[in-house]
Amino acid sequence: MxxxxxxxxxxxxxxxxxxxxxxLLHPGETRTIYLNESASLIWRLCNGERTISELxxxxxxxxxxxxxxxxxxxxxxxxxxxxxxxxxxx
Amino acid sequence: MVHHVGLAGRSVSIHxxxxxxxxxxxxLFGCPHADPEQPEDASFSISADAAxxxxxxxxxxxxxxxxxxRGAFADHLMQDVIHHxxxxxxxxxxxxxxxxxxxxxxxxxxxxxxxxKSTLCAWLVANGFGYLTDELTVVDARSGELHxxxxxxxxxxxxxxxxxxxxxxxxxxxxLLDAPRCLMVPHRLLHSSVSPxxxxxxxxxxxxxxxxxxxxxxxxxxxxxxxxxxxxxVNARNLDNLGLPQIGxxxxxxxxxxxxxxxxxxxxxVLDRFIHDQLTGRGPARPVRNAV
Numbered sequence: 266m267x268x269x270x271x272x273x274x275x276x277x278x279x280x281x282x283x284x285x286x287x288x289l290l291h292p293g294e295t296r297t298i299y300l301n302e303s304a305s306l307i308w309r310l311c312n313g314e315r316t317i318s319e320l321x322x323x324x325x326x327x328x329x330x331x332x333x334x335x336x337x338x339x340x341x342x343x344x345x346x347x348x349x350x351x352x353x354x355x
Numbered sequence: 356m357v358h359h360v361g362l363a364g365r366s367v368s369i370h371x372x373x374x375x376x377x378x379x380x381x382x383l384f385g386c387p388h389a390d391p392e393q394p395e396d397a398s399f400s401i402s403a404d405a406a407x408x409x410x411x412x413x414x415x416x417x418x419x420x421x422x423x424x425r426g427a428f429a430d431h432l433m434q435d436v437i438h439h440x441x442x443x444x445x446x447x448x449x450x451x452x453x454x455x456x457x458x459x460x461x462x463x464x465x466x467x468x469x470x471x472k473s474t475l476c477a478w479l480v481a482n483g484f485g486y487l488t489d490e491l492t493v494v495d496a497r498s499g500e501l502h503x504x505x506x507x508x509x510x511x512x513x514x515x516x517x518x519x520x521x522x523x524x525x526x527x528x529x530x531l532l533d534a535p536r537c538l539m540v541p542h543r544l545l546h547s548s549v550s551p552x553x554x555x556x557x558x559x560x561x562x563x564x565x566x567x568x569x570x571x572x573x574x575x576x577x578x579x580x581x582x583x584x585x586x587x588x589v590n591a592r593n594l595d596n597l598g599l600p601q602i603g604x605x606x607x608x609x610x611x612x613x614x615x616x617x618x619x620x621x622x623x624x625v626l627d628r629f630i631h632d633q634l635t636g637r638g639p640a641r642p643v644r645n646a647v
Contacts, residue, residue: 282467282586302582309585309597327600328578 268318270354272311272343278351280305289351298349304342311352317343359393360384362440363447363493363502366393369436370400375407379425382532382541383433383506397439403428414439426534433506437491440504441590447493447502448598448605449590454492454503456485460557460634461501463492463609465587471564471616474514477545478619481521482627486542487554491589494605500553507532507539514564520619521545557634559584559611570621572629573613577603580611 280300281288287305289298300308310320321339325332346352358369358380369384371377380401403410407425411418412432419435422428441449452465453476462484466472473489480486488503495502510518515538518524522544524531532539561575561583575583581603591597610633616622 287586302579302586306582306585309591310599323596323599327603328581329603330576331578 266317266340266343266354268321269316271313271316272320272346272352273313273355274308274311274352275350280308289346289349291351294350296349296351298345298351303338304345307339307342308346308351311346313355358384359395360436360440361393362491362504363444363449363495364393365396365440365444367397367399367436367439368395369432370398372402373405375405376401376403379403379429380432383429383539384436385505396443397435399432399436401428401432424535426532426539429532429539430534430536433509437504441491443593444493444590445593446497447495447590448584448588448594448602450492450494450584451490451587451589452492453489454487454501455479456487456552456554457557457630457634459554461487461492461554462558462560462630462634463494463501463556464560464562465492465584466562467586469511471514471562473508473510474517474564475562475614475616477508477510477518477521477540478622479627480508480542481545482623483546484627484630486546494556495553496601498553498555499605499608500555502553505542507541508545509537509539511537517619556605556609558630559606559609560630561611561613563613563615564617565615566617568615568617570617570625571613571615572626573615575611575613577606577611581606583611583613 277293278289278291281290287300289300289308321335324335343352347354356371356377358371360367369380371380397414400413407428408423410428411421413419420431422431450465452463453472454461454463455476464472464475476489487501488505489508490506491504493502522540527544530541530544559580584602584606588598
């Protein structure tokens with residue numbers, strides 16, 4: 266993924282927490298995506314304005330002890346979200 | 356009479372016209388504790404008959420809701436006040452979290468509704484921890500101190516049976532407030548001590564009640580704690596970058612653990628002892644490597 270790409274959430278998806286698990290739901294399309302903690306945070310940070318590079322910088326500043334994993338975690342999460350139609354890469 | 360309710364630099368006013376309205380407001384919010392000169396985020400007005408068969412809540416001059424019971428009205432008022440204390444807050448990190456105090460240090464219990472934080476909070480208060488809040492904790496952005504909304508502990512309908520072990524519900528029925536979704540319990544019924552003030556954050560405990568589960572206390576890395584705190588951050592949209600990376604700083608400020616429990620009987624001598632050891636330096640160190 267190019268770092269200048271902007272992940273944009275598709276309208277209609279919303280986060281719900283159920284019994285300790287985080288779900289990304291789209292009622293109209295009856296889709297449910299289970300998200301772990303980092304993925305749910307990445308979803309929240311995708312606002313249609315931040316580039317992938319900016320997301321990575323933000324996460325690295327917040328979690329310096331995890332900086333080695335952030336690039337891979339971010340790429341994997343965005344791939345999952347794109348695959349399930351929750352995010353587009355513009 | 357005007358009652359001012361404040362939290363972390365924000366405030367609302369509640370206008371009462373008679374003794375029974377004033378009594379309810381004092382039951383919910385205690386004595387006035389906000390600077391009446393401080394700008395308000397909202398101005399509420401109550402109009403209720405003595406039996407609360409018809410009670411109207413107005414906000415900024417417009418009718419918000421009409422209810423037919425004191426409990427239902429109290430629930431509406433509390434939710435609306437909380438919303439307006441948070442919605443413009445930019446000076447701190449407002450967490451959907453209970454909080455208690457131990458030896459001058461704050462323990463925060465962030466969790467979603469239904470996870471068991473109020474029930475756990477009630478147990479901790481009944482066992483000598485100072486009550487701060489069961490719902491809303493603001494971590495001051497500059498000082499790291501906890502600012503809490505001390506309201507009656509609000510127990511969901513499904514958790515009433517557990518509460519019976521802490522409070523004689525029949526004997527104290529007149530002090531309890533029954534609402535459609537919950538039961539409100541003044542914390543003084545659990546323990547007589549009061550914890551005013553704004554203690555520093557010393558421990559983060561993420562509770563999860565799970566029927567039938569074994570007691571489990573798992574240490575969390577700062578990253579894991581930060582991710583979970585983000586889930587409880589209710590004023591994220593007011594903050595730059597949703598409150599990152601400052602939430603990471605908060606997560607590094609205090610050790611964090613995930614607690615799973617299913618019964619109060621799992622806790623005596625275990626959870627209270629654990630908290631004591633953590634806050635007196637005898638507890639295990641937290642993991643420093645990210646395990647996400």
